[in-house]
Amino acid sequence: MTMKRNLFLAGAMVLASAGLARAEMAATAINDLTIHAGPGTQYPTVGVATRGSETILDGCVAGSQWCRVDVSGMRGWVYAQYLQMDRGGTQVIVDQNQADLDIPVVTYETTAATGPAEPAPGDELLGPVGSVETIEPPQTVTTYIESNPGSTVEVGGDVVVGAQVPGTVTFQEIPDYQYRYARINDRPVLVDPGTRRIVYVYN
Known part of the structure; x- marks a missing residue:
């Protein structure tokens, strides 16, 4: 694509x-x-x-x-x-x-x-610009996500650290945590809300 x-x-x-x-x-x-x-x-x-x-x-x-x-x-x-x-x-x-x-x-x-202002659903996720350091979420965040799995969003491309999430995808806030949560292609991910880039992918 x-x-x-x-x-x-x-x-x-x-x-x-x-x-x-x-x-x-x-x-x-x-x-x-x-x-x-x-x-x-x-x-x-x-x-x-x-x-x-x-x-x-x-x-x-x-x-x-x-x-x-x-x-x-x-x-x-x-x-x-x-x-x-x-x-x-x-x-x-x-x-x-x-x-x-x-x-x-x-x-x-x-x-x-x-070109479009934001990628649309079905477009490939944008790759990283430079390196994106993977974060290690605390157990409290993992527990919160497990208790609030949310709905999955289908987006084309590989769900990897550094990929930029299209602007049409809504993130879920996590209490007392700077990153946001989304479930993309049935893969839970943590996203930097400022850059919309994935910083952690749950296996």
């Missing part, structure tokens, strides 16, 4: 407020960050910033979990759940505190694009 690939030729960020006039907003990566050229996993990967990297936050898309940052010499978009900032001496997650942190609002406009 031929994989459909997104080719985003150009894009532009437009500040919806006077964000450029504000003082720089510093944030820290609480996990390895995959940096994309636009606010979504369908955009090309710019690079990866390691956990603990200091970033300069430009702003976030209104009603979205995507923010634009400058980190390790790279500029791009990352998932706000993996950024934290200081608020009154306490480190808080950007995704959950955008209003309280007074994060500038930005918008993104693509000037040209071809």
